[in-house]
Amino acid sequence: MARYLILAASSAIGQCVWDSLRAAGHDVVTTARDASKIMADHLLDASDFDAVDTVLAQAGPFDGVVNCAGSLLLRSAHLTSRPQFDEVVTASLTTAFATVRAAGKHMSAGGSVVLISSAAALEGLANHEAIAAAKAGVIGLTLSAAATYASQNLRVNAVAPGLVETPLTSALLGSAPSRKISEAMHALGRIGRPEDVARLIVFLLDPANDWITGQVIGVDGGLSRVRPKVRV
Template sequence: MASDSPVYLLLGATGGIGSEVAHRLADDGAQLVLGARSEDDLDDLAAATGGDAMPLDATEFEQVQAAVSHATDTYGGLDGVVNFVGSVLLKPAHLTSIDEYRTQIEKNLDTAFNTVKAAGRPMMRSGGSIVLMASAVSRTGLKNHEAIAAAKGGVTGLMRAAAATYSGRGIRVNAVAPGLIGGGENFASQMSEQILSSEAGRKQSEKMHALGRVGTPEDVAPAVTWLLDPETDWVTGQVIGVDGGLGTVRPG
């Protein structure tokens, strides 16, 4: 049955940014399909937003494909998909194990590729928007970020290639590149906990951002919803930095 409301699939939906985006889209009347590993958090978010809960591991293509199929079979189409899944590792390359490196690639780059691969074919019917999560660390060199910078740099390259591939079918592919995100007991703060757990770490992180603070999910969510909006149908292949200046500006 076709939905009169826009239909969006959010992967990693229970994280800080994902949850904030889910609430904003639901408030605007969107129909949501929500994917995440944590079933309890997922059920709570689905109940709060009226979305469909799809417990899944986004590193497994077949599970992402199943979520896409659920959206298209249940609501007759898919207007947009966002991959919020990710992880952070802060280690120099010589101290990073191969397993740690592969985990960064798997959680950040593989999940992004699975998103594009699963959504591309059904979205070719009527177009739409795919949003991936890049990072400020893929835009500028920061020490001890080799593994995550490699993974997020791959996301940026994937995004631009997919934007070119699918542009003729009306599919826009873009990425949002946050800086360090904290705030609350959520996925975003869990990823940055090792940095922000100490006062010294927080102060140093704040100094690295030109605007003098780390970000919050509420800072990033508007960029994601803007890229999903059909009114931004002339924007594709772009990395939107929402990073307090971390990726491009050095504080004076």
């Protein structure tokens, strides 16, 4: 049995990761920003360096940590305000950095850190400037941290989902025409499910897969790499 920490466990993907790890018999500690969605073990803002550091110091040791924090803003750059941009960067990149920072400090015996990037950081998508910038930062962070902490056997990887059906994307997928367009962008012809992403996260957390580090793996129905035939 391993011991894992899920930051922002109230997200749809975070809850799926929690379910999978618990079903496999692991000990799982969770955090959330508030208690309205889940009864988290610790209430904290995952962008707060000191708060994340304290959880890893006091609730560990952990074999793996995953940061599931994030946000979604589909708006062109010239229509994005500074507060909106700051919110996106804080939710996706600052939380990721706080996770790596604390893991590097407290997981001296090694383990696995999994971050969440996005297919939008791998493929140019219109009106994704803020989220693409933040998630591209997560990729750079993943690569650098993997190099830095390899000597202590701490692996750092990222998953890069396509469009996943969650409460966060419900407005985008709420109409039939919008859903059809979104599905057509993915070569496999469907929107992702939280469990699609969770399975990859659990794989990367598993100590059995301890020769994988510095990787950014798309779980996106082909969105970032494949151009399907036009469906008519």
